[in-house]
Amino acid sequence: MFIRLNFEMEGNMGRKYDLLLSQHKQLYTNRLKLRQFSMEDRKDIFEFSSDEEATKYVTLQTNKSLDQVANSILNYYSKSGVYAIELKEEKKCIGCIDIRIDSDNNKASFGYILNKSYWNKGYMTEALDIILRLSFEVLKLNRVEANHYSENTASGKVMKKCNMKYEGRGIQEVFVKGRYYDVDHYAILKSDWDSLNNK
Ligand SMILES: CC(C)(COP(=O)(O)OP(=O)(O)OC[C@H]1O[C@@H](n2cnc3c(N)ncnc32)[C@H](O)[C@@H]1OP(=O)(O)O)[C@@H](O)C(=O)NCCC(=O)NCCS
Numbered sequence: 001m002f003i004r005l006n007f008e009m010e011g012n013m014g015r016k017y018d019l020l021l022s023q024h025k026q027l028y029t030n031r032l033k034l035r036q037f038s039m040e041d042r043k044d045i046f047e048f049s050s051d052e053e054a055t056k057y058v059t060l061q062t063n064k065s066l067d068q069v070a071n072s073i074l075n076y077y078s079k080s081g082v083y084a085i086e087l088k089e090e091k092k093c094i095g096c097i098d099i100r101i102d103s104d105n106n107k108a109s110f111g112y113i114l115n116k117s118y119w120n121k122g123y124m125t126e127a128l129d130i131i132l133r134l135s136f137e138v139l140k141l142n143r144v145e146a147n148h149y150s151e152n153t154a155s156g157k158v159m160k161k162c163n164m165k166y167e168g169r170g171i172q173e174v175f176v177k178g179r180y181y182d183v184d185h186y187a188i189l190k191s192d193w194d195s196l197n198n199k
Contacts, residue, residue: 014103020139021080021099027134029126033086034097037077041084042069044093045077048115057152058113085114085127094118097127099135107143108135112158119154125161132162136193143189149174150182159186163196 027034037045048054049063049072060076063069076082077096085095095114102108110131114124135141148155150169160166164186172180193199 013106014101017101017103017139018080021101024134024138027083027130029130031088032123032126032130033088034083034127034130035086037073037082037084037093037096039070039073041077041093042066042073044115045069045072045096047117048095048113051116054113054116057149057155058111060113083127083131085123087118087123094123095127097124097131099131101139101141105143106141107145108139108141109145109147111146112155124158128158128162132188132193136190141190143187145185145187147183147185150184156184156186162188163192164188165192 025036043066046063046066046069049060049069052062055062061068061072063072077084079098081100082096082098084093085097086092087094095112095118097112098110100109100111110128112124112127132144135144144164145167146159146164148159150156156166165188167185167187170183170185173183174181
């Protein structure tokens, strides 16, 4: 209580979120453990990050070697808010989900990618649901939002299944690798989350 008051008085919400994230480095769902990455995940990361199809719609670079993966671990995967998705049953890292906090606006966005061999089994819906729970019940954010290329329908399905609302489509919103893409926008508010969870 006192800590919270101090953070708010100093206007330093960013530090509050960093602290809370550092206290929630592991999250659990029925089938998954979300945890920090380590160098031991190199081969598993390579499986999804070297796959042209899996990386087609994400900003992550498509890795070509285990050395590149090691660099990505140092520069990206080890950052605060970036979670390895481990399948408990196999003790294998099958993907990544990250939360990107905008502390000025008390909101967050996220990104995700899963090893293609594990698509369409509900894993990312399960991972996103726990990230939303973290966002609203621990971080007490007001809004979580995300975008996906309109043609990447599986990503939109995951957002819908997690009760995010469609907010509209930006026609030819981004120019990537020589062509324009339409982008779909989704969001969920804390008030939506609370009423869905009977709070
Ligand atoms: C998007 C992604 C993370 C989804 O992960 P996942 O674990 O397969 O997702 P889920 O199984 O929880 O849900 C996927 C849903 O999309 C549906 N789906 C899959 N491919 C689809 C397609 N081509 N068209 C329409 N729906 C599709 C599935 O049927 C499922 O819906 P359902 O449960 O109603 O049947 C995964 O496909 C992926 O890693 N893609 C590459 C990276 C990426 O695009 N990231 C998002 C960038 S915005």
